[in-house]
Amino acid sequence: MRKQTMFALLIAIPAMSALAADDAATRKDLTAVIALQGLPCGEVVRVETKGENDHIATCKDNKRYHVFINSAGRVVVEKQ
Amino acid sequence: MRFFAIASLAVFVAICGAVTQASAAEPANSATAAPLDLSSLETRLRETEAIGLMTKLSLRNQVDDLLNQFRAFYAGRLETTLEDLRRPFNLLMLKVLSLLQDKDPSLAAALASSREAIWAILSDRVKFAAMS
Numbered sequence: 001m002r003k004q005t006m007f008a009l010l011i012a013i014p015a016m017s018a019l020a021a022d023d024a025a026t027r028k029d030l031t032a033v034i035a036l037q038g039l040p041c042g043e044v045v046r047v048e049t050k051g052e053n054d055h056i057a058t059c060k061d062n063k064r065y066h067v068f069i070n071s072a073g074r075v076v077v078e079k080q
Numbered sequence: 081m082r083f084f085a086i087a088s089l090a091v092f093v094a095i096c097g098a099v100t101q102a103s104a105a106e107p108a109n110s111a112t113a114a115p116l117d118l119s120s121l122e123t124r125l126r127e128t129e130a131i132g133l134m135t136k137l138s139l140r141n142q143v144d145d146l147l148n149q150f151r152a153f154y155a156g157r158l159e160t161t162l163e164d165l166r167r168p169f170n171l172l173m174l175k176v177l178s179l180l181q182d183k184d185p186s187l188a189a190a191l192a193s194s195r196e197a198i199w200a201i202l203s204d205r206v207k208f209a210a211m212s
Contacts, residue, residue: 029132036138036175053134067134075138 023047030057030067037077039065056080130183139179142172151212154205162203169199 027044034041034057041059048056054068064080131139146168152158153165173195180188201207 025132029134032132032135032179033138036135036142069134069137073137074141075134 026055027057030055030065033067033075034059034065034077039077039079041065124184124187128180128184128187130180130187135179139172139176142175146172147212150202150208154208165202166199169202173198 026047026049030047031041031044034044040061041057041063043060044057045060046058048058050056050068055066057065057067059065066076066078066080068076070076125136146165149158149160149165149168153160153162173191177188177192180191201211
């Protein structure tokens with residue numbers, strides 16, 4: 001049992017770290033996108049992914065933005 | 081998607097590549113970076129991890145908007161002056177540079193050193209038409 005737990009952890013830890021890295025990259029990407037639109041945010045601290053290139057970003061100051069790519073291929077940032 | 085996201089960025093900075101000669105790879109953190117040729121620049125923009133995918137696409141949108149302003153200006157559809165167009169050009173350059181400067185300083189330096197060369201093309205109707 002103990003060996004099984006160790007094995008599961010060995011698999012889970014790298015997977016979690018990869019997810020965390022992706023999440024950090026997405027937060028940074030969305031932070032830059034929001035800043036490029038000239039909107040106040042500071043830093044994105046949480047991301048809820050609704051689909052491919054479709055996210056709800058929560059900023060440090062609790063502002064929330066819907067960031068997505070519309071059918072015309074433009075990045076749209078809508079305040080929630 | 082990734083290709084399209086950098087395509088217009090490449091157009092924007094390709095103007096620089098068109099007026100400069102190919103140069104050897106520059107050392108990292110060089111304060112006086114040599115200008116890049118187009119293919120090198122495209123490759124570096126495509127591969128740089130300093131800018132995320134959605135950020136690249138957002139920049140592409142803004143580059144497209146700026147290039148459309150120049151097209152409208154030269155076509156007589158936009159009443160403005162080159163001096164007025166210089167402001168959004170400078171702002172966009174600053175945005176790109178600020179995104180690159182920490183994680184890809186050599187590319188940022190190369191772009192910064194090419195700023196006037198890019199403007200020289202954008203502000204010349206004939207050269208701009210040739211690049212468009």
